[in-house]
Amino acid sequence: MANDLFRIPVGKWAESALDWVIDNLGVFFDGVKAFFAQFYEGLDWVLTAPPFWAVIVVLAALAFWLKGWKLALGSIVGFLLIYGMNQWENAMHSLALVLVASVVAVIISVPLGIAAAKSGAVSGVVKPVMDFLQTMPAFVYLIPVLLLLGIGPVPGIVATIIFALAPGARFTELGIRSVDSEVVEAGQAFGASPMRILRQIQIPLAMPTIMAGINQIIMLSLSMVVIAGMVGAGGLGGAVYAALTGLNTPLGVESGLSVVILAIFLDRVTASLSRSKQHVAA
Amino acid sequence: MNSITGPPSPALRVTNAFKVFGRKPQEAVRALKDGKSRKDVAPMGTAAVIDASFEVKPGEIFVVMGLSGSGKSTLIRMLNGLLPMTSGSVHVGDTDISKISGKRLRQVRQKSVSMVFQHFALLPHRTVLENAAYALEIQGVGKKKRTEQATKMLETVGLTGWGDKYPGQLSGGMQQRVGLARALCSETDILLMDEAFSALDPLIRRDMQEQLASLQADLGKTIIFITHDLNEAMFLGDRIAVMRDGEIVQIGTPDEILTNPATEYVASFVRDVDRTRVLTAGSVMENPRAVVSISGGARAALLTMRQQQTSGAFVIDRHRNFRGIVTDREVMALVDGAGSDLTEILTRADDAVSTETALNDLFGRSVESNTPLPVVDEKGRLVGAVARATLLAALGNVPSSTDAIQIVVPGQTAGSDDGSQRPEIFTQEPSGEAGGTL
């Protein structure tokens, strides 16, 4: 069974590294934990405190504004179904979790993508790191995150962020790099500073692609919700996990369906963001 | 190399400029200075510009001409520092571009050197007016003032009323006018134009050349214009530099280049111009004068011919397809006989030549015909006409292509894609109601 020839104790090394981090950076992670907990609880309160119909009206209005009456109508039906299946609270917990994770992932990954687009050296580092983060099975993140942050929604959020970073950075880099080089040259030729070219030319023209990346971030975050449920993040993930361990078919179907409805809503809304930008550019 | 130093100091002076792309550019330059050839240094990098030296006088149009890959774009991008040169210097006025960077270089670009791009390079998410005002915006000019100036400049290039459209809504020719307006708005003395008209249709392209020449006469800009088109170079250039494989092989006036080519390479370039083989019908054609639509009938045709003072007219159908020629005598007879259908008297429906036809193939037909030869595109649409005088002029040393069209002809403007919005400079008198509705 054991490897007789030679054994490289990569796992052991990682463990010692992690121990060192826990011993020395514990204060830092307490801060991280407090920050995310605040952020999450605040958003969660906004979504769960008002009566469910008020939240539905707001979400449907958002859908109407961004896309049109069809999506608004669909959203109302979908969310009413979630409520009817008694998954409303869970769905709102999950929505809060997805939003917190997505916002943080966007804040980290978009500037990273911009830096990678501007410098080949940064790109050379960011790309493999992103590949690593995305291909490592998501469950693996849970171990250090749990050890560092304990049980609850925060480890779920952090694991989700790590998992969802890659598309944000990658799409942003791609978007900025594929802006027509002659237009960028025009900015330079008229004496614009690099920051100004970034702000007035590269980001606006890359916006549809960046938006597609943000859409990916949100969808990946949602897919992580179930996994996060295993570490006590609650929400729909918790319900799915409970259904799985208890072999509870009705609960499984109802919570699973709610995830699907939430996913469709988030996808359509963010996809329309990227399209409406494109329209302005045309 | 070129030491014509007139009394006014040059607007731009390039001295022994080298540009090598690749891993060991400095080594490559040293080798080139030691007399090694471009091929010899290939392992060290691509020598795109080799030992370029020239001066451009204020108010001059300096054309750089050469085949694809000869280093024209690289050269022009060194003039405003978009590409740092490997060795040598470029003086804009008294400032050495090769010695400055960052903020000071941006200052030079804002104040002294602007640029027009081959594919227009407009900001697609901004309106035409905002695009025209872009250079001023970067210079920090206030919104009110820059809007005012940009509006005036759009007027100058013939785009009055298009300010709140987006670039994507404009034709290529119009977009390039916005590009020109943007560069002119910056009020720099020097204008760099890298194949600025190469992406445009032939007739629009000639319009733009005309307009540039007339703007230059008004504003006195110093223009460095890149092209690989000989006719364009000959028409626009006060002086022309011919490039080959990164080297400038000759600098001279169009006349000098034509009559005294410095090398066999230049000679082969030039041989093409005075031999009619290379000039095509498309490159010398003018806007057809008298054009009538087949559905317009005989009286309308008569009216058009009278207005144009021609004795014949081209007949086209609704799709602008060339259908034939009618002469005044026959139309008159038709009208006398109370007929109106032009199809009865159409002649020479097969006489149209394609835009690709070489000039020397036109002579025979032209001699036989007493009306200009109709020129059609690959779809059979009438796009121009070649008169006998045009052909004779093309035989001379200086190509007539662009001169010919200077004679502004009132009448139909067939073949122009943005015909509905002709800027003032090319304004044609409003034609009578008769004639082709194009």
Ligand SMILES: Nc1ncnc2c1ncn2[C@@H]1O[C@H](COP(=O)(O)OP(=O)(O)OP(=O)(O)O)[C@@H](O)[C@H]1O
């Ligand atoms: N960024 C670059 N890196 C490496 N080589 C380059 C680069 N830019 C240009 N070159 C090379 O330099 C040479 C000159 O190119 P340049 O674009 O200046 O030619 P050009 O005369 O403008 O040609 P064209 O008419 O096709 O525009 C070419 O061999 C080209 O491959």
Ligand SMILES: [Mg+2]
């Ligand atoms: Mg070029």
